[in-house]
Amino acid sequence: MQFTHIDANNDEQFDPWFGVLQRSEQSRDGEPAQGWHPDEWRARSIDETAPKVFHLYSYGPSRERPVAVGALEVTRDDNLAFIDGNLFVDPAERRRGYGSALLKELEASARELGRPTLVIFVIESSREIGTGPNRAFALHHGYRVAEENVRRDLEWPRPDDELNDLWDTWSPFATDYEIISWTNGTPEEFVEGRAHLSAIMPVETPHVDIDVEAEHWDAARVRLHEATTNQMGRDLLVAAARHRASGELVGYSELTVSREQPQTAYQWDTLVVRSHRGHRLGGLLKVTTMRLLEAGRYPTTKITTFNSMLNGPMIAVNEALGARIAGAMVAWRKDL
Ligand SMILES: CC(C)(COP(=O)(O)OP(=O)(O)OC[C@H]1O[C@@H](n2cnc3c(N)ncnc32)[C@H](O)[C@@H]1OP(=O)(O)O)[C@@H](O)C(=O)NCCC(=O)NCCS
Incomplete structure (x- = not known):
């Protein structure tokens, strides 16, 4: 399995990355995803000099065929004590340890970036408030709830x-x-x-x-x-x-x-x-x-x-x- 920081400008890498995210959002919401569109991810992932830039990561047999994807939001000057991230496993590939493996890599990347704390944000649909798979997964990996938000x-x-x-x-x-x-x-x-x-x-x-x-x-x-x-x-x-x-x-x-x-x-x-x-x-x-x-x-x-x-x-x-x-x-x- 490979863990790769992908190039958001390269469609062969970006499209499969986005596919995993999209299928994950669709299985969460029970309808086509309403989250960020491809251009919205790209626009925030290409300028390494920006005050905030997303680093996008794929995990899978190759970077063209990821089974899990993630992102870290790298700030240039702000709030350097922590780093925000996301993590999604393709719904068809869950409970095979891929989420755990990618999380380990994201933690290592956060450490390499010099950030002592990782904060993973997860959205739950109205059907899974308080019961999404993240709840057991994150506790299993030693995370604690830092903040609960409600969507209206x-x-x-x-x-x-x-x-x-x-x-x-x-x-x-x-x-x-x-x-x-x-x-x-x-x-x-x-x-x-x-x-x-x-x-x-x-x-x-x-x-x-x-x-x-x-x-x-x-x-x-x-x-x-x-x-x-x-x-x-x-x-x-x-x-x-x-x-x-x-x-x-x-x-x-x-x-x-x-x-x-x-x-x-x-x-x-x-x-x-x-x-x-x-x-x-x-x-x-x-x-x-x-x-x-x-x-x-x-x-x-x-x-x-x-x-x-x-x-x-x-x-x-x-x-x-x-x-x-x-x-x-x-x-x-x-x-x-
Ligand atoms: C949460 C998520 C990342 C887990 O990915 P995964 O590849 O299925 O996780 P793993 O196979 O590595 O699971 C590791 C452990 O977490 C726990 N776990 C994971 N999913 C679970 C579920 N649906 N119900 C109960 N426990 C679960 C189990 O203890 C599991 O170990 P086990 O399979 O040996 O029992 C995946 O369900 C997902 O992408 N969800 C939507 C996005 C999300 O919630 N991301 C943020 C996670 S903090």
């Missing part, structure tokens, strides 16, 4: 007037703030503010057992994020809250939708900085990104979002918007 889906479009009613309910709490929005490129005047919010995002959100630090973001990294998202074939629908008195950006929310497969829109970051919480800004930001989705006439049928189970306020906003539980995402941690 919001049917789209919303009933007439629902967004207006929510806006009218929440906006009286936020008179000190202006909500602005844009699609794709951040207006120049907000780029620095946006960079600062992305930098502090990891330390402003609840984490159970992962010691996250702020990330390194500047205007250039915001532009790179926008360019990479565009290369992934996605639009970014962004809302931000500006504190009127100080002029500072104090929150933002990013919804993203694939131009090729717009059925599922994904909620990415939403953040309101601690000192400005309690003004319903989280809900107002989300309503505003949904207005962009409406205006863009995307044929979207659902919006998917993941939240830490500890994030009560964000979950309350999502429930108020009408989102309902549709799965889970668990982060398993091992100190290597």
